[in-house]
Amino acid sequence: MASVEIEIDSRKYAVACRDGEEPHLRSVAAIVDRKARDAAGALGGLGESRQLLYAALLLADELKERREGGGGPVEAAPDPAVAQALERLAERMEALASTLEAAPHNT
Template sequence: MAETELQIAGRHYPIRCRDGEEMHLAQLAAMIEQKARRAQQATPGLTEVRTLLFAALFLADELNDLRRETAGRQAQLPLDGDEDDARAIEALADRIEKLRERLADGVADA
């Protein structure tokens, strides 16, 4: 088990994590630190707890927006793509069969 220290909103937090996850945790802490600074700049004099609360709210808001965006994109995708594809293939097969018949009629007439 590895140990690392994260700095968020001016405080140091010793954290244990699985070996090799230190860099990932540092990246997450940097995201939280960025949001904490934003909270402190927007509302000077926040307590540490409120700073972290607002940082968490900012991150949750971004996550919520991303989820909504993803859901919107998924809603635009055709649900029955396989069924639509099958219909398109059947229509093409019908056209090919009609062309084959016309060609066969043309050859028989010649």
């Protein structure tokens, strides 16, 4: 099992992946990074979980449009594995955001 450090909107994350999948993980992380920056630029000062939630929603929206034949901007070669990984990421980010929003806030 390999470990890759990725960066999403200037935040670094250590992510495990199978050996040999490091370039693929870096590639999809770059897409998520662009979407996270788009979300932050469009919506202003978001917390980390909200910013990643909106990035995931932007990616899911783009994926849905492509599946329905709507096209849209192409950021990477259409690869079913990438699309599935992005869909799983969007689902996990939505679940994480829901969990964080439901948790009591420590002030």
